[in-house]
Amino acid sequence: MELLVAACVGMTTMAAVYLILQRRSFPVIVGMSLLSYSVNVFLFATGGLAIDAPPLLTGPVPDAPMTDPLPQALVLTAIVISFGMTAVVVVMSLGAFFQSRSDRIDLDPNAGPDSAPATGAAIGIDPAERGGT
Amino acid sequence: MMHLPVLPVVLPAVVAAVMVLAVPHDLITRRVLSVAGMVALTGLALAALMLPEPALYRLGDWPAPFGIILQLDRLAALMLMLAAVLGLAVVLYAIGTGWDRLGVHFHPLMAFQMMGLNGAFLTGDAFNLFVFFEVMLIASYGLMTHGGGGPRIKAGVQYVVVNLAGSAVFLFALGTIYAATGTLNMADIGVKAAAIEHDGLVRIGAGMLMVVFAIKAALVPLHIWLPATYERAPGPVAALFAVMTKVGVYAILRSLTLMFPAGTETGTALAEILRVTGGATLIVAMVGLYGARDFGRVITWSVIGSVGTLMLAMTFGQAGATAAGLYYLVHSTLAGAALFLLADLILTRRGTLTLARGPRLAQGGLIAALTMAAAVAMAGMPPLSGFLGKLMILEALWGQWGLWWLVIGTAILAIMGFARAGSTLFWQAEESDAPALPHPAQPLAFSAVAGLIAAQVLWTLAAGPVLGWLEDAAAALHDPAPLIRAVLS
Numbered sequence: 052m053e054l055l056v057a058a059c060v061g062m063t064t065m066a067a068v069y070l071i072l073q074r075r076s077f078p079v080i081v082g083m084s085l086l087s088y089s090v091n092v093f094l095f096a097t098g099g100l101a102i103d104a105p106p107l108l109t110g111p112v113p114d115a116p117m118t119d120p121l122p123q124a125l126v127l128t129a130i131v132i133s134f135g136m137t138a139v140v141v142v143m144s145l146g147a148f149f150q151s152r153s154d155r156i157d158l159d160p161n162a163g164p165d166s167a168p169a170t171g172a173a174i175g176i177d178p179a180e181r182g183g184t
Numbered sequence: 185m186m187h188l189p190v191l192p193v194v195l196p197a198v199v200a201a202v203m204v205l206a207v208p209h210d211l212i213t214r215r216v217l218s219v220a221g222m223v224a225l226t227g228l229a230l231a232a233l234m235l236p237e238p239a240l241y242r243l244g245d246w247p248a249p250f251g252i253i254l255q256l257d258r259l260a261a262l263m264l265m266l267a268a269v270l271g272l273a274v275v276l277y278a279i280g281t282g283w284d285r286l287g288v289h290f291h292p293l294m295a296f297q298m299m300g301l302n303g304a305f306l307t308g309d310a311f312n313l314f315v316f317f318e319v320m321l322i323a324s325y326g327l328m329t330h331g332g333g334g335p336r337i338k339a340g341v342q343y344v345v346v347n348l349a350g351s352a353v354f355l356f357a358l359g360t361i362y363a364a365t366g367t368l369n370m371a372d373i374g375v376k377a378a379a380i381e382h383d384g385l386v387r388i389g390a391g392m393l394m395v396v397f398a399i400k401a402a403l404v405p406l407h408i409w410l411p412a413t414y415e416r417a418p419g420p421v422a423a424l425f426a427v428m429t430k431v432g433v434y435a436i437l438r439s440l441t442l443m444f445p446a447g448t449e450t451g452t453a454l455a456e457i458l459r460v461t462g463g464a465t466l467i468v469a470m471v472g473l474y475g476a477r478d479f480g481r482v483i484t485w486s487v488i489g490s491v492g493t494l495m496l497a498m499t500f501g502q503a504g505a506t507a508a509g510l511y512y513l514v515h516s517t518l519a520g521a522a523l524f525l526l527a528d529l530i531l532t533r534r535g536t537l538t539l540a541r542g543p544r545l546a547q548g549g550l551i552a553a554l555t556m557a558a559a560v561a562m563a564g565m566p567p568l569s570g571f572l573g574k575l576m577i578l579e580a581l582w583g584q585w586g587l588w589w590l591v592i593g594t595a596i597l598a599i600m601g602f603a604r605a606g607s608t609l610f611w612q613a614e615e616s617d618a619p620a621l622p623h624p625a626q627p628l629a630f631s632a633v634a635g636l637i638a639a640q641v642l643w644t645l646a647a648g649p650v651l652g653w654l655e656d657a658a659a660a661l662h663d664p665a666p667l668i669r670a671v672l673s
Binding site: 079098146151 | 311315318322325329332333334335337338340341342344345348349351352355356358359360363368
């Protein structure tokens, strides 16, 4: 099971890093979400992997199998924060797209006009239509 | 004052909540609340500086290392004071220039930002540090895009993405350290990590942690996000961000003294890597400053350069060098913030910060004089605190001649860069025949900038007693055993 979890975290992180390095905001956002998934699974595994074991023991059972409850609390915090953060990124990228009519994420001032400008149709929203009608 | 360590976190949170919920549409009341909050924070920081002993605060009275602990030692108190003074100046400036009218929630966001900063300085728990970093960053995302506009929001998206990636690495690092040591309390990590023999996992975790802090501190090559962000952020926000890079420096210093101290193998390896990185940062930043064609860029490079200088001083693991670094940290934050505010004053009067012949400025004489003072301080020329700070760092580096000449050589580049920027902005404008465009005088904004400069003059005049106090603080940092005992008892 360790191998499965480790491979899972590794593959997700790899895909996430690839996506984050893209030029357009949509792949970057998907990459950020993937990265937060892989972080969460990783955090879960840091207490050691245990199946069918309770995190909290009640009563006098000193030798019962148990799983580390702390990583679960950490994951909960991390999930809440990354969920909020994804929402923030989505809203800000939409704002940037509507204001500058381009969803390129880089800021190179020397780059000429976008070689393949992102149109609203490409991502399913046309800002002109949205504002005009 | 049993609850003193938690008040700098609770107070801004309450002020921000009151502003959002109780006074949603009243800018005047918000301004009053915001200024009163910053003044109260300054008072709290003053009380913290007066404490004879480090104060510990166990949240929920849980015993360490299981609960979260706040530790208010001299370093934390110093950083609280720095943040409060800067926050006060920034709020006054934003009120004086009307920046806070351009968006709805400037003042609540400022308060949340102060809450995150203060929490990051106070906490003694590594995961809690992550949480306070996030509080600070969430508020900074809002502040960074305050006022809106396409280029600013685009730069904001980049800033958010870089910091989110940094947060992910932070979580990976904390998970690794927890898996290796079984604890997240900083003092406890220090004890457990030193006891582990084959500490490969600890070292990987510590390395990743330093990568995160290096992103925040903008060390080369992880500085790439900073110039565009600071240049496009609103002026007062950029001034506040001058302390954000120093949060990274603070976290590195805290890690290298409490979690991975100089004696351990991990700590020594990290310190050496960080010192080389600091040298590289200094070179890149000062060459960048000299080559910049825009006054905003000049300032951002000077801020990055100050972080490089700090890394040289703070990675030596000696109390003297760390004390010099702390002195320079306070100075460079104040100088950087003053320069960002001045750049905003120039931008509104000139329309652009590009270093080319331009029109005369309204209130040009006063702005030129203040810029001169701030630039002299930032470049490290006498008589202001930058000179004393660099002198102390050079004294601490005595014998390390390579680093010695690096600090001096880059200072010359900085002086030339600032001199060129100043002569282009102010002297060449004097040659223009057209009168300056009229602009309101904004006395409050000018007094905020003058206050920051005055704080540096004070810092220079009080250098003797301050350095003695800082040496005690640094000695306590490098001998963490009493603090660890107090935390774990």
